[in-house]
Amino acid sequence: MALLTVENLGIGYQTAKGLLKAVDGVNFTLEPGHSLGLVGESGCGKTTIGMALMGLLPPNGRITEGRIVLDGLEISAMSEDELRKVRWNKVSMIFQAAMNALNPVKRISAQMVEAIQVHRPEVSDEAALTRVEGLFNLVGLPLERLYDFPHQYSGGMKQRAIIAMALALNPKLVIADEPTTALDVIVQDQILKETKELQRQFNIGIIFISHDISIVADVCHQIGVMYAGQLVESGPAEEVFFNSKHPYTQALVSSFPTLAGPKTKLAPIPGEPPNLTGTIPGCRFCDRCPKDTASCKLDHPQWQEVGPGHHVLCDHC
Amino acid sequence: MRKYVLKRLVQVMVILFCILTILFVLFRLAPGDPVTRMVDPEMTPEESQHLIEQLGLDKPIWTQYLIYLKNCSTGEFGYSIHYGEPVARVIWDKLPNTILLFTTAVLLSAMVGISWGKIAAWRKGKATDLGLTIAALVTHTLFLPWLALLLVWIFAYQLNWFPITGMISDDVWLDPEAGFFTKAGDVLYHMVLPLTTLFLIHFGSYLLVMRSSMLDTLKEDYIVLARAKGLTERDIRNKHAAPNAWLPVVTSVGLSLAFSINGGALTETVFSWPGIGRELVFAVSHNDYPLAQASFLLISTVVLMSNVVVDVLYAFLDPRIRY
Structure with missing residues (x-):
């Protein structure tokens, strides 16, 4: 499934x-x-x-x-x-x-533990911290930085922390x-x-x-x-x-x-993409399309299979 | 951090020195002569001359200034002309009354203002928000003595629910049977109207500051992350948004604590609350120089110190701020 x-x-x-x-x-x-x-x-x-x-x-x-x-x-x-x-x-x-x-005023550790305990309230602080340490190892963040505040992290470290989270x-x-x-x-x-x-x-x-x-x-x-x-x-x-x-x-x-x-x-x-507030007849890309034909503006394009599992929403491909 | 606090305290000392000097000059320039007030017309010229010498008012102005600085730095503020008691004692007697009223008022209005501000921000644009914001704006712009008199007129004079003035009822305090709680209850009963006045005037500013600060915070990405983490709206508001919205409110609370001591002059006068503010008005209008000087100095110190406290508090509330 x-x-x-x-x-x-x-x-x-x-x-x-x-x-x-x-x-x-x-x-x-x-x-x-x-x-x-x-x-x-x-x-x-x-x-x-x-x-x-x-x-x-x-x-x-x-x-x-x-x-x-x-x-x-x-x-x-x-x-x-x-x-x-x-x-x-x-x-x-x-x-x-x-x-x-x-969150700039909360320690990274607290923000990570929070994510765990919101859904698993039965997990103790210690167990949650152990899990967080494991995650830090996984994404390559040094454990001694666990209790830092976000502003002490570099951009890459923040991104890793989010991935860990x-x-x-x-x-x-x-x-x-x-x-x-x-x-x-x-x-x-x-x-x-x-x-x-x-x-x-x-x-x-x-x-x-x-x-x-x-x-x-x-x-x-x-x-x-x-x-x-x-x-x-x-x-x-x-x-x-x-x-x-x-x-x-x-x-x-x-x-x-x-x-x-x-x-x-x-x-x-x-060119620019069309305005999406109204109804758009035909293909949405036709205004910027090099293959644009008269029929493109009038009819909704249909899905075509152009390779194994490869589909395209275009009548002219 | 310690270094920063020390630096700030040195700054406070320097500013206090300037304030002392300005006070000295101001009081010498003020119309009215303290000697004529103190000196009894029935005194012999020798006696009055003796008193003037005793007060040091015959000495050259520079010498007077130096003596004044020396006395202030040793906490010697002289005798109140009106009370004939050491100024320090007069202030010491009145200070707790002012602190009781104003600390309660600021804390109460801050707590209510902040929590309502949070709610208003959370329900932005809805009826709750509109109602709270309008209420805050209206009460905040009211003129304090007018509101105070209005409350006195309605609740003390017309309805007779609360005492018109004062802090205690004599019959309660003179009653030897009255226990601590009876007396405390009596003070609370007297506090209701001044407290209500101060609360109505002050909660609005906290509400508005907290509301706008919260609205800024709620746009931040970490709020979206908090929501994505599956936190309840309540936790997002209280644990993620509010701690970031604190800073401007702390400034506001700190400053109003400072201002309440002198803004108290109006409230204390209207309600005859025996505090520093009323004493200051009295001292100024009666040329009680030592008392007025000491009261001004106290107010300046409170304002300066609350600024330092607010700055230090910042560092605790926001880890990005380090001194």
Whole structure:
């Protein structure tokens, strides 16, 4: 059975200009111990999906259609109290802004112990601390820094502490939302490698959210490319990265520099994503698409299978 | 930390020295002559001359200044002209009354203001928030003597629920049968109106400061993490948001503790509360120089010291602040 099933998910934000459909008709599944990378530019809905998986949509956001089923539990139909028991226990999160995600006036040790004891009140302080020490060893943080305050940590250490915290209760799913964006490339590389290793070791499912398709291709089994609230291409990581079919994915791949291979000019993607408050007929990418045809603007594109497990939401690929 | 506190204390001493000097000059410049008040018209010129010499008022101003500094530094503030008692004793007698009233008032309004501020921030934009914010703004902007008189008029004069003035009832305190609790109860009974006045005036500022500080804190990423960890809303508010929202409120409480001693002049006068504030007003209007000087000095010291205490408290509340 799949660890996570997302069916026809739609998420809307109530705004002054009407309902903004941040996520529209997204489907994917994740097997236990597998990782899925969600990529796309800012505002494409990837973080919104991550928050919805935690039941943490902001007050003006709600799931308008579809459902999320995690490990047999229907997240999308849960009350706040039920969600609270699932959070961190079954699904934890490594935050986008790890720099500020730790409470500045509480010791790291206390914040870690708290995460454990909220869900396992029967665990004694000593036992919880022992567990935290184990987690510190796991993510390569020195034990003597356990009782520090967050401001005494470097950026990389904070990120490791958050990763350690995310693993505290052996969750089945971890959502990593831009976990390394604020770090320099060397620390980023180390942390990504370690994350991959931890995932293998503990058989955790990971949803990896990033705007950097090359990182995602490196870390994840599967890639889902998102554009304007929709999934536009999905499939095995290598397949999507090296053999991308959707014009948007191709543009994403070529907008990042590579170290190896010949120097090529980076290709920015011209134009802007559409406004998501109204209804959009036809393909959402057509205004920026080099393959745009007259029919693209009129008809909703259909999913095409272009390789084993490799799907594209485009009529012309 | 110790070094920092020492440094701050030295600063306090320097500032106190300046204040002493300013006080000295101010009182010499003030209209009215203390000698004419003290010297009995029926005294012989020799006697009055003797008294003036005894007070040192015949000496050159510089010598007077040096004697004054020496006396102040040894805690010798002279005799109150009005009471004929050592100033230190007069102040010592009145100080507990002021401390009792104002510490209670500040702590009460701070506790209520802070907890209501938390609630207002949590329910931002809802009816609770609106009601609390409006109440805080209205009471905070009221003019203290007006509110005090209004309360006296309604609850003491019209309804006769509480005594109009004073701190104790003579019949209770003169009764040899009256035990500790009866007397304490009597003081509390007298405290209700002044306390209510001070509470109404002060809780609003704590509420507003705490509310805005909490609203800033609630936007922080660590609040989202706390929620993601599965904490209850109550724990998020009390254990994660509030400790970060403390700092501005602590400043506010510290300063109002300091200000309450002199702001107390109004409250104590309206309610005839026998404290330092009322004594200060009395001393100034009666040219009781030694008493007025000592009261001013006391107020300055309290203000300066509460600033130091607030700064030191910061370091305990926020680990990022280290001296």
